[in-house]
Amino acid sequence: MSSVGRPERRGARKSIATVSLSGPLSEKLTAVAAAGFDGVEIFENDLLGTALSPEEIRLRCADLGLTIDLYQPLRDMEAVPEDVFVRNLRRAERKFEVMRRLGADLLLVCSSVDPRAVDDDALAAGHLRRLAERAQEHGIRVAYEALAWGRHVHTYGHAWRLVEQADHPALGTCLDSFHILSRGSEVDGIQDIPGDKIFFLQLADAPLMAMDVLQWSRHYRCFPGQGGLDVASVAAAAVRAGYTGPLSLEVFNDVFRQGEAAATAVDALRSLLLLEESAGLARPPAPPVPEGFAFAEIATSDTEPVRSVLDALGFARTGRHTTKPVELWEQGRARVLLNSGASGGRCGPSLAAVGLETADPAQAAHRAEALLAPVVPRRRGAGDAPLDAVAAPDGTELFFCRTDHPDHPSWTGDFEPVVTVSTAGSAGGQGHVDRIDHVALTQPWHQFDEAVLFYRGVLGLAVDESLDLADPYGLFRSRAVAAPDGGVRFALNVAPGPGADDNRLQHIALATDDVLAAARAARERGAALLPIPANYYDDLAARHELPHRRIDELRELGILYDRDAHGEFLHCYTAVTGRVFFELVQRTGGYRGYGAQNAGIRLAAQHAQQHHQHHP
Numbered sequence: 001m002s003s004v005g006r007p008e009r010r011g012a013r014k015s016i017a018t019v020s021l022s023g024p025l026s027e028k029l030t031a032v033a034a035a036g037f038d039g040v041e042i043f044e045n046d047l048l049g050t051a052l053s054p055e056e057i058r059l060r061c062a063d064l065g066l067t068i069d070l071y072q073p074l075r076d077m078e079a080v081p082e083d084v085f086v087r088n089l090r091r092a093e094r095k096f097e098v099m100r101r102l103g104a105d106l107l108l109v110c111s112s113v114d115p116r117a118v119d120d121d122a123l124a125a126g127h128l129r130r131l132a133e134r135a136q137e138h139g140i141r142v143a144y145e146a147l148a149w150g151r152h153v154h155t156y157g158h159a160w161r162l163v164e165q166a167d168h169p170a171l172g173t174c175l176d177s178f179h180i181l182s183r184g185s186e187v188d189g190i191q192d193i194p195g196d197k198i199f200f201l202q203l204a205d206a207p208l209m210a211m212d213v214l215q216w217s218r219h220y221r222c223f224p225g226q227g228g229l230d231v232a233s234v235a236a237a238a239v240r241a242g243y244t245g246p247l248s249l250e251v252f253n254d255v256f257r258q259g260e261a262a263a264t265a266v267d268a269l270r271s272l273l274l275l276e277e278s279a280g281l282a283r284p285p286a287p288p289v290p291e292g293f294a295f296a297e298i299a300t301s302d303t304e305p306v307r308s309v310l311d312a313l314g315f316a317r318t319g320r321h322t323t324k325p326v327e328l329w330e331q332g333r334a335r336v337l338l339n340s341g342a343s344g345g346r347c348g349p350s351l352a353a354v355g356l357e358t359a360d361p362a363q364a365a366h367r368a369e370a371l372l373a374p375v376v377p378r379r380r381g382a383g384d385a386p387l388d389a390v391a392a393p394d395g396t397e398l399f400f401c402r403t404d405h406p407d408h409p410s411w412t413g414d415f416e417p418v419v420t421v422s423t424a425g426s427a428g429g430q431g432h433v434d435r436i437d438h439v440a441l442t443q444p445w446h447q448f449d450e451a452v453l454f455y456r457g458v459l460g461l462a463v464d465e466s467l468d469l470a471d472p473y474g475l476f477r478s479r480a481v482a483a484p485d486g487g488v489r490f491a492l493n494v495a496p497g498p499g500a501d502d503n504r505l506q507h508i509a510l511a512t513d514d515v516l517a518a519a520r521a522a523r524e525r526g527a528a529l530l531p532i533p534a535n536y537y538d539d540l541a542a543r544h545e546l547p548h549r550r551i552d553e554l555r556e557l558g559i560l561y562d563r564d565a566h567g568e569f570l571h572c573y574t575a576v577t578g579r580v581f582f583e584l585v586q587r588t589g590g591y592r593g594y595g596a597q598n599a600g601i602r603l604a605a606q607h608a609q610q611h612h613q614h615h616p
Ligand SMILES: O=C(O)c1ccc(O)c(O)c1
Pocket: 072, 073, 108, 110, 145, 147, 176, 202, 217, 218, 250
């Protein structure tokens, strides 16, 4: 059953355990339905904590178009002394009654952690059979799941052997990708289980960590594609075995428990859609693999401060939008739009949008929509070129562009040329900057994993490893996503501290092949470059064998230095205006990073500068 207005989406049915989301049960259910899921696993604590009766939950789910796919969990059932087992059966009877009222017919039983349980497969299988016999009398089926920390049963293979031995039609197994992959089990064995005996499939990822598996599971699970486990391989193996039930997310996560349920549910469903793609179970429109930045757009009610920075960096104002208060500034292949008509900008200038060069903008937008990215409402004037745009989770608008190609209308056609002479004396922006190297976006702290998965999945970018960098006021997490050829790169960061928007700095890094000349020219034209402490240069001399003269030049201009196996990286920063600043970067010899080594220095220098502005 599906209620009116929900998008039709093909592929497997998709469910989520209520434990994965924040808030009271009724809000979770609303969020799950609004995102577009088909069903839920009702977690026992959510039921115990709600004033809704089981009948009311059943009705609510039906109204929302959600099926109740599983009730869970029943714990510590099997392989215990007979008197304990008899009491367990009585407990189970109570749960069957709750399930009758809920209208749920699948019960999850996880492998026992009871210290009284014994390592006796025949006893365990006998108990599971007796439980299944009772369940069957109520029209209920039992799915038995191996917890990775179960006392005697902790692998899916062992759980399946017990189910096979118990040999009852109302008993099957539940596979959970976290329990399987966290123990490093081979997934090939899944195909030996008859598909109709896999009663349920739970999916969860987790970042690779060396820690106790129970703590890892209860606090750090994340949605598929956000961690380091090959969750798609489990789903693919189950489907190959003949499993036809729902793909269901079961994610215990400290951050999602605090986040906002509606946004988390969308993030969750997007992860399942991407998992279906990587498991070969569905084919959304192919990823665009952006070729470069068409532009970066800064929104500000007061254009003057940004204008003067752009001017000092060697940009020239080359165009004016024919219908909107937007200026086009250019230098080399780098383009910056300055929009004084957009809303927002409460915190001064902010990076509102990024244009991405793609071969097929319409297809890129279709993929983004298929992956639940909100389409940005068109604010087009009558004769404007069509622009396909979606919003990223952090609110940044992504425009899919095909600039100056005869086969496609170009957004640049909406601008009329203006002639200006920059202070550099050059019309048309003939400075040292060639193009946009990367864009750095600071994410709200609770949306970091969501953002990484969005930029990767929707845009088809590759993800670098996650880095923890020290900021004077906390740890600063950073992860880059980039096209294979480096034509488009995003540095995604999450800042420590309360996530007020004005703490979320964003920057545009501009590529030059001579950062020394670019910085010197910018300074001569009045740009305030971020001052870097002398201690940094003393350390640089100790760390790298650089000639003294070179270090003195870097010191004089406040240029930072890094090196990797491929080459060198030299970079410097402008002062912050509002939430935005610029970086000048020079890569040599195929350097691949972003100067992460120096991020802590930059952050400390920015804190010092802001402190100085507020307390001169
Ligand atoms: O952490 C747990 O107790 C727990 C319970 C039920 C599950 O399905 C599971 O994977 C873990």
